[in-house]
Amino acid sequence: MNQQLVETHSTTLSRTARVFNVIVRQSACRSPRYDRLMNTQPMDTAMVGIWLEDGTLQQRDDLPRPTPPDGEALVRVLRAGICNTDLELVRGYYPFRGVLGHEFVGVVESGPRTLVGRRVVGEINASCGGCSPCRAARPTHCSQRTVLGIVGRNGCFAEYLTLPAANLLPVPDALSTDHATFTEPLAAALEIQQQIQIRPEDRVLVIGDGKLGLLVAQTLALTGCAVTAAGRHVEKLDLLRARGIDTVIVGRNADADIEATEFDVAVEVTGNASGFALARQALRPRGTLVMKSTYAGELTVDASSLVVDEIKLIGSRCGPFAPAIRLLTERRVDVTPLIAARYPLAEGLAAFEHASQRGTLKVLLHMADDAR
Ligand SMILES: [Zn+2]
Numbered sequence: 217m218n219q220q221l222v223e224t225h226s227t228t229l230s231r232t233a234r235v236f237n238v239i240v241r242q243s244a245c246r247s248p249r250y251d252r253l254m255n256t257q258p259m260d261t262a263m264v265g266i267w268l269e270d271g272t273l274q275q276r277d278d279l280p281r282p283t284p285p286d287g288e289a290l291v292r293v294l295r296a297g298i299c300n301t302d303l304e305l306v307r308g309y310y311p312f313r314g315v316l317g318h319e320f321v322g323v324v325e326s327g328p329r330t331l332v333g334r335r336v337v338g339e340i341n342a343s344c345g346g347c348s349p350c351r352a353a354r355p356t357h358c359s360q361r362t363v364l365g366i367v368g369r370n371g372c373f374a375e376y377l378t379l380p381a382a383n384l385l386p387v388p389d390a391l392s393t394d395h396a397t398f399t400e401p402l403a404a405a406l407e408i409q410q411q412i413q414i415r416p417e418d419r420v421l422v423i424g425d426g427k428l429g430l431l432v433a434q435t436l437a438l439t440g441c442a443v444t445a446a447g448r449h450v451e452k453l454d455l456l457r458a459r460g461i462d463t464v465i466v467g468r469n470a471d472a473d474i475e476a477t478e479f480d481v482a483v484e485v486t487g488n489a490s491g492f493a494l495a496r497q498a499l500r501p502r503g504t505l506v507m508k509s510t511y512a513g514e515l516t517v518d519a520s521s522l523v524v525d526e527i528k529l530i531g532s533r534c535g536p537f538a539p540a541i542r543l544l545t546e547r548r549v550d551v552t553p554l555i556a557a558r559y560p561l562a563e564g565l566a567a568f569e570h571a572s573q574r575g576t577l578k579v580l581l582h583m584a585d586d587a588r
C-alpha cells in the first residue's frame with residue numbers, strides 16, 4: 217500500500233473514531249492478513265472481521281475461522297451490506313458482542329453436497345425446530361433463536377460465517393453478487409405483503425426514502441396499488457419517480473402535501489416519532505399502519521385516537537427469501553442505484569463511518585474478488 221493511501225486510510229479511521237467508539241486491533245492496513253485479503257495469498261485459520269464489544273467497533277484480524285456445528289454449513293463471504301440495524305447495534309440498541317452483519321452473499325465451503333461450491337444467501341434467524349412457534353411454522357419467532365450478527369451468533373462482516381444449511385438458498389447464475397446482497401432487506405420489505413392484503417384499489421403511503429423505504433415502495437408498487445412515497449430527499453425520491461411511483465417531499469414546511477385521512481395503508485420506515493405521526497395522520501379510519509423500522513427508545517402514541525379510528529397496527533420484521541431472489545433475478549426491483557459505496561473488509565471501520573452519515577444508501581463490503 218503506498219504512503220498516500222495509508223495516510224488517507226488513517227485519516228478516515230480517525231474520523232471514524234469520532235463517530236463510533238472504534239479500535240483497530242493490530243494495524244489493519246499493514247498486517248499480513250490485510251495484504252492477504254487484498255492479494256488472495258494462502259489462507260490460515262485466523263480471519264479478518266468487524267467485531268462489536270461493549271459498544272466499541274473493532275477491526276480484528278485475529279478472529280478464529282468458525283467450525284460449523286452439526287447441521288450447519290461453512291460459508292466464505294463474498295459481499296455484505298451495512299444495514300441501519302448494524303448502526304443501531306453499535307449505538308447500543310441491543311446488547312450484542314461478536315461479528316456484526318446479516319446481509320451477505322457467500323460461497324459454501326463445507327456443508328450439504330448440493331450446496332458446496334455454490335453462491336448462497338442465508339435467512340438470518342437460526343431456529344430450534346422444537347418450540348411452539350417453530351412447530352407452528354413461525355421459525356422467525358422461535359423462542360430459542362439466534363440471529364446472524366444480531367442475537368447470539370457471529371455475523372457476516374468477516375471472511376467466514378456458519379449458518380444452518382437449511383437457512384441457505386442458492387443464488388441463480390443470472391443474479392449478480394451485488395444484487396443478491398439485497399435479498400435480506402428485500403425479503404423484509406416483502407413481509408408486509410405476507411402480513412396484510414394489499415388490494416389494487418388501495419392507496420398506500422410509504423414514509424421514509426432510506427435503503428429499506430425505497431425497497432418497500434418498489435415492492436408495493438408491484439402489487440398494482442396506488443403508492444405514494446414520502447421522504448426528505450429529492451434525489452432518492454427521483455429513483456422511485458423514474459419507476460412511475462408518486463412521491464412527495466416532507467419536511468418542516470411541507471407536511472401539508474399529504475392529505476390527512478386519505479390512505480388505506482401507511483408504512484412507516486423512518487424509525488422516528490415524526491414518521492409515525494405522519495403515518496397515523498395520513499390514515500383513514502380503519503386504516504392499517506405498518507411499522508417497518510425498529511425504534512431506538514420509546515414512542516409516544518395518542519392511544520385513544522387509534523381506538524376511536526379503529527386503526528390496525530402491524531409490526532413487521534423478517535420476510536421470505538425465495539420471492540426476493542426471484543424479483544431480483546427478474547430485475548423487477550432495481551437495487552443498482554441504492555449502492556452508495558464499496559469498501560474492502562479490511563477498511564470496514566471506514567465503511568461504517570460512511571454508512572453512518574445521514575442519508576447514505578447501501579454501503580457494501582467486499583470480502584473477496586468475485587466477478588459476478
Ligand atoms: Zn438489515
Ligand SMILES: [Zn+2]
Nearest residue numbers: 344347350358
Ligand atoms: Zn424454536
